[in-house]
Every structure is written in C-alpha cells, then in structure tokens.
Amino acid sequence: MSKDDSKKALKELGSKIVHQVKKGKNPEIEFPLRNLSNIVYDKKSKTLKLGQKTGTRSFFNVAHSKKFLQTVEVASVIKEKLLDSGKHSSLRDVFYMVKKTIPGTKVNLVDDQTESDKAIEDLEVMTGISREEMHVNANKNGSVAGKVIIEDRGDTIDWSKLGSGGWSIPSNVEEITFKKVDAKYVLYMEKAAVWERLNEDKYWQKNDAIILASQGQTTRGIRRLLQRLYEEYNLPIYVCCDGDIYGAYIYSVIKYGSIALSHASERLTIPSVRYIGITMDDIEKYDLKKHFITLDEKDYARIKQVSEYEWFKDNKDWQRQFKMMKEFKAKVEIQALSARGISFISEEYLPKKIKNKEFLD
C-alpha cells in the first residue's frame, strides 16, 4: 500500500467519526478482536490469524471512552506527524507524541506505552495498513550480504561490496527497491557470529546465496525482508539455528507467525520456509554428543509447550525431533561444528545439507 493509500485509510476513519458526530450519533469504531479466543491457526494458509469476532468502541461509554480517544489520537499523530511529513518513528516515540493531558482534565491520554502500542495494532487490523506503512518502526537489528543491489533513500547499495560488516538492516524495509537479485536462496541465521564466519568465507559468493542474521531476535524488519525476497523473487528461505527448542521456535515464528502478531500474519509469515539448522539427527552424523549441553527445567517446559502448538502437533518430523531432545536430555549449539574445523559449517555442513535437501519442514 502506498503512503497515499495509508493516509486515505486513516482519513476515512476520521471522516466516519466526524460524520457520526454531525448526525448526533454516539461515535464508535469497530475492529476485529485480538484476544486469545479470536486467534486461530488457519490450516489452509498455515498461519496464525485473527478470527471473525469483532468489537466496537464508542465515545459515550465510560468503559470505552479513553481507549476510543487513544485510538483516534494515535491515528491523528500518525497521519499528521508521520505520514504528512514523510518521517518515521519508533513505538516509543509515538508513545511520547501521544502522551498529553486530555483537555479540561488532569488525566493523561496514555500512561504506559502498551496503550499506544495497542492503539497502533488496532489501527493495523481496522485499516489493513501495517505499522511499517504507518511509518512506525520496530527495532533495528541485523546484517545482510549477497549479490543484491537495492535502492534506498536515493542511494544505490550493493550488498556484495560491504566488507566485513554488511548492510545494517533497517527497522523498516517497506521503501527499499530491489534492483538486482542474483541468488538461489536466502539463509537466515540466529547468530551474528555464524554470519561473520559465512561472510568471511564469502559463502554468499560461492553459493549464490543471501546471508542474513540478527542477534537474538528476529525483528519485524528482518521478517519483512525475508518475506519480500520470497514473494518478489520466489527465493527459498532456510533458517539456521541451534539444535534446541528455541531454534525450533525461531523457525516456527518465521513460518507460522506468533500469537502477539497474529493480526499481521499475512505480512510477516513465510509458510514455505525450511529449517536447516542443527537437528537431533545431526548429533550422530557429526559426532556432536561430546558437545551436549544438558537441558534444564525451563527447557523441558518449553519443549512441552512448543510441541503442543497446533501447527507442530500433527507434524511427525518435528514431533520426532522433540522426542529425541527429551531422550538426549541435551541441546547442541550450531557453533559446536567449529570443533570439526573453523570453516566446516560453510564448506561442508551447509552446502551438503542444501545439496541433499536435508531440511525439516
């Protein structure tokens, strides 16, 4: 959706309210409910989505009026301060821009960032405009390298000519344009240290791949970048993580979505993504038992939880993995491969897995 479409959608929302006021009606807004009871796993699209339930919020209702005002004020700040000026800002900035006293009272419009965050999410589901399209950015994190040329804010950027650092992935990738994409697949890894290994070994050059990593979290910017590369260039996306339940979860969020962002699934999930990281089968194959890290209570609880997710429940391959994790009573980090040679991961492990299509789906 273009900036003009975004502005138009927010303007329509305002016009509707003005119209109701002029007709002497109690102004109200309708929106899909976002609580757990309305979050469903859609087996057809294989993503977490919002169901059909909707709620309304009206001005002359003591229980609603503050939230009503918050939604309208956030919409106004986004339209006037961000879209009209062409500027972007973070969730935290929007909170401070919205934080003011309601005229004629001593009551703050918002006291806590969760209130403005929720208003933004409501606007996302009401209008179909994503947070990024409303110029509200998520966290910035991650690096990318590969034979790709993009245009961004007037600059032409060649991801193959950025030395040891790579391009720093912005929080918002909606406005970048791909000019040339010369790659057979995209490899996303959870650890920046692994990315540095692959980058030093020019993995992306030797294997016609795009390599991409965050540190710790898969930000919305990264998920959107992966999705755009998949949708616009039909590139397969492989996710490379540690051999543990957290790795499985990172993969699961990219593939199926997350409960917190279920309203944005369409924009963020990539159902065709495949897992290429350490599996429980790799442990025998690559002699990794000596690098076992014993599971603790928290790990077992997480295995139980993740293995019961609707999208994993009937997945035999993953259920086998979860079972083996419990039998081994251990996890293995991707970096344990370094014991077999510093470039073992980039020269043998990954190319072999890709050649033999050893993925988990």
Added chain:
Amino acid sequence: MSKDDSKKALKELGSKIVHQVKKGKNPEIEFPLRNLSNIVYDKKSKTLKLGQKTGTRSFFNVAHSKKFLQTVEVASVIKEKLLDSGKHSSLRDVFYMVKKTIPGTKVNLVDDQTESDKAIEDLEVMTGISREEMHVNANKNGSVAGKVIIEDRGDTIDWSKLGSGGWSIPSNVEEITFKKVDAKYVLYMEKAAVWERLNEDKYWQKNDAIILASQGQTTRGIRRLLQRLYEEYNLPIYVCCDGDIYGAYIYSVIKYGSIALSHASERLTIPSVRYIGITMDDIEKYDLKKHFITLDEKDYARIKQVSEYEWFKDNKDWQRQFKMMKEFKAKVEIQALSARGISFISEEYLPKKIKNKEFLD
C-alpha cells in the same frame, strides 16, 4: 600490531616453554594478575588499569597444570587455526575448538567457555596482543553513517551512501582502513531508534558528524571504532544516552574502562569523551518532568554504586547529577524529547548543546 607481530608473540611464548622443557625445567608462564586487588584506577591516564602484581602458572603443579595446558592450547589454536589461516572467530568458536579430551585421560581440557575466555584474556595481558589482533571477535552490533569512506576486505565503502540502514559495524574493526573522514565530531548513541531518527534527518550530513549506535550494549568493536576515529583523526566523541544512571554508566565505560576489561583499557578507553545525553538540568530546561519514570530500588542501588566509583567520586558535576536523580526520584528517556516534535532532537537539542558546549565531563 600486525598479524606477523601477533604470530611472533605467540610463537615466542611457545619457544620459551619448549626451551624450559629442553633444559629439564618445570615449564611456567608469568602473567599480570587480573583479580580485583590488582585493578587500579590510574589517575594520570584516567583509566582503569592492571597493577604490578604478577602470578606464575607451572606445569608440574596440581593447582596450575590444567590452566597451564588451557593457556598453551588456546595459544596454539589461535596461532594455527586463526592467524595462520587469516580467519577470525568468536569466543564461543574458540571454546569449541579447544574443547577436547586431554590425551591419555578422560578429562576435558575445558568444560566451560569461561575457561577458554580467561585463557584468551591471559594471553592478551601476557603478550600485549589484543583479542581482536588474535582474530578472536567480540559480538557484532550497531550501525554507522557519515561522510566517511573506508576500505575493508577489498571493498571501498562509503558510509554516506547506505540508505536507511547504514553500515553494519563488524565485531572486529582492526583491519579496516579510513580513506576519507569528513566530520567534525562523532556522536554515539545508546539507542538504535534515535540513530534512525538522526539518519532519516540526515543529521550527519547537515552537521558534519559521524553517527553511530548500538542496541543495548557498547561492543568492543564499537569502542575500538570510536577510539580509532579519535586517535587517527582527533575527532571529539560525544555520548548520547537516557537521563539515568545506566546512561551515566555507558558513558563511564567508554571513557574510563570497565573492571572486566581493565587489562584492555589502553585499547578501548577514550578519556576525552564527553557526555551529551539527557541531564538532570535538561529536565527544567526542556519541560520533561511530565515524562518522569519513577526510580525503583535497583535504580537507587545502582546510583549509589556508580557515584562511589573512584573516577566519579571527586567529580562535582556528576555528583550533582547523581544527587538530582535522587531528588527527582525519577529518570527521563532521550525519546521524551519527541513530545516536543519528532525532529526536535536532531534540529534543536543536539545542535544547540554542541554549539553551546553543554557537555558533562
């Protein structure tokens, strides 16, 4: 120090041991102690440093032999696997490369990463070669933009032509070469969201500045990059943080060093660095009281601790800040400035502070 110097230093260490063995002596290595009793604040250089105390570690000593072996094995891995091949790796990778059974026993040479980490630190202080020069990388994090051109691994990289993302700062900046540096100062900020604001406003272009941010932690790569820009181009470094004790500590680490890395102070600290973030005086000046966040027990404890650091103890300006923090019973985030306008920070707050030299030292 060049790669050849690093190799030479490690080789000398090995030769010495071989020499001792050949002479029938108990092989031993001597190193400066790194425990708290030997960490001193050097008032002259204004940095945390190691004192004069040294210890020895010998092979035929039950209490020493494992650590002796660890140090020698880590030195060997660094020399053979990293320096000889020209490759770099993370602390975690080195741990896995060192992790093996001691021949003829069932004992692991290292069981925990802290053991190989400590051996690396010992080698740093024994040889004077930094971890980065030994090709052992710290975490990768952060972005940079400005009118700077560098060379790195054969690529020429223009920091002014990298769109909304910027250059992703590598974990190791020892081998980059500055080709052109057109800037009056360097602005380092603790928050990536603030960096994105300044980058979108082309702050670096309008103000002839280099802007640099991490997310969460000031990595060794970032500290070294700041130090190199200061030492090689004599650029002033300004640190922009939240108005709280954690901001003061971030500044303090860059300026004076940290206890954990006191052995690397010379390579990491920048005594001339100045604080430009939110101060307690800004609260009146910019009407920020309404954005107060109340301090909790942890905050008070940290204020006490930081205010008693030797380098802050006699600093009247900072003591006044700490006192005001306690009187206000509150902290203020840098993003609270957004309430005064989305680009207030880049168009007014920072340029004004720099023009009027409103720094804390």
